[in-house]
Amino acid sequence: MLPIAVDAMGGDNAPAAIVEGSLRAAAESDVPVMLVGQPDALGALGHDLSGVEIFEASEVIAMDAEPGSSVRRMKDSSLVRAAEAVRDGNASAMLSAGNTGAAMAAALLRMGRIKGVSRPAIATPIPTPSGPPTILLDAGANADCQPEWLVQFGQLGAVYGRVGCGIERPRVGLLSIGEEETKGNALVKEAHPLLADFDWGRIGAEFIGNVEGRDVMTSDVDVIVADGFTGNVVLKTLEGGIKAVIAALLDAFGSSPEAAEAAEKLLPTLEPLYRRFDADSIGSAMLLGVKGVCLISHGSSSADAMMNGVVQGAALVETDLVTHLAAAVAPD
Template sequence: MAESARIAVDAMGGDGGLAVILDGVARAAADRPELSFLLVGDEAAIRAALESQPGLTGRVEIVHAPETVASEEKPSTSIRRARVTSMGLAVDAVKQGRAGAAVSAGNTGALMAMAKLSLRTIPGIDRPALAALLPSLGANDTVMLDLGANTECDARNLVQFAVMGAAYARTALDLERPRVALLNIGTEDLKGTDIIRDAAQRLRGAAHLPMAFTGFIEGDRLSRGEVDVIACDGFTGNIALKTAEGTARFVADLLRRAFSSSIRSKIGFLISRPATKLLRDHLDPNNHNGAVFLGLNGLVVKSHGGANAAGIANALKLAGKLVEDDLIRRIGDDLGNIEARAA
């Protein structure tokens, strides 16, 4: 099997522990027979856990890592221990060409710091961005970036985020010409800061790229499915993401409380169970699991720390798809085109 089809997995990261990670690997292996996996972590523990996963025989290789990165560990500390931790060695496997992508459900800050230091950025990219798929009312999910990697950005950064997000959407969502928008406080051309307006002007001049810039979008339209990619600075994006997630949990809790308030409500819940299940599945973060650090010279996918086996499998399959579609080359080509046109 080709090295490019191999995914390095931080087997010790995440809240669910090794058993959940390996269950997710087994599900991904069953769905994607072209993938193989590099399991990084405590070798003895991994070998013992693999005894209950016969489907992974011949599909995995183990790299021993004596230590793990704690969930609250500072990025500066984790960088110093990168050569002995499961997270650090998983990222290093991408750098060394032993794997096409790395996937971890561990400490986000530590993973970003290790990935930036080890892989560096693609030529022409000033800063990497964290991109994720958000559920929407449209035919597909919506790509949003940056979600916290960069708290302050200039117009050039926002343009790069938009271009990277469009390249990601073409791969992850199978779109030929993704619709791209900048998150702003209004849709009128005069709204927003000078930085956002400058970025919009530059993107309007990028009609030659395989993306369609639609202008600005407001926070209340994030999940309407009107655009495929939403670009913003990491400070704004992280607040928008957490607000959306909190609102989803708030609505779910309200429904749960309402359906349990009386006998009549409980009967109504039984009648509406198919609809509530559809809502729950659509909002379940495990079904949209896998945030990607875009702009690096290597693919790194961040899984939710609390992801279940299905969520881990989705993150692994996403990583495999990005490797097969050569996302890094796509981003480099698009950036080269926009820089050449600007010059």
């Protein structure tokens, strides 16, 4: 397998956590890794880098930089070079915990769109109490959408779910404010019949109609389709909501010596739960619709998260996901 190109300079904890996680993925899972970034900064971390490839890139796109102009201007940035490595056949996938918009723009501009794809979309895994995560897309690539794009998001998400995540027959739902097909805003009401008309069996999936916000964190649906504005709001609302509940819990646990002692005993039980719901643990988002595997990790990604991302990227490459996506959106 060609190496996974990791943007070593992107992320709140870059380059330290990025490099550490990548090296661990290379060592423990035998995944070939290409670190893209400034050799001096990478070398200064003091790791033995002999087991990974280094791809020099002199510039770094800041986390809060304007995505489009940064990607156009900073041609020697780690993000742009990582995308080029995939385009040029030097890497099999790219992974970044950096500026999400810039990662998207770099992938889109350098790799290009899969033929037939109107707009690539970000597919984000949302944890559920049990079972596999729900796939939410678009989680932020396209703030304003056409009804037809939502159908394609559903197709891309279904194939990603089936081929990339091993869901046997993904159930695709349209995010709305009521289960009836007459419920929703204008976009959703126009998209519903288009989604209902598509032959989901052809891509090994099914359309289950509208779903609601309360279904997002359940196992009642596998792929949730939304415009990128609503999807991004949902994602961040859940992140904030879960964080608030966990913070309140920890507060309560520390409220008295008795509570602390009892909580201590619960730790082994609560830790896996925490890991399941923690934003940092739930896997990377994937930009679906570009000609290559592009994984986008949370900005706050730890070394663990990066290691998981590299392994996840390699697994996706092995499924030949992009070929399957292309087949799904190809005109009949």
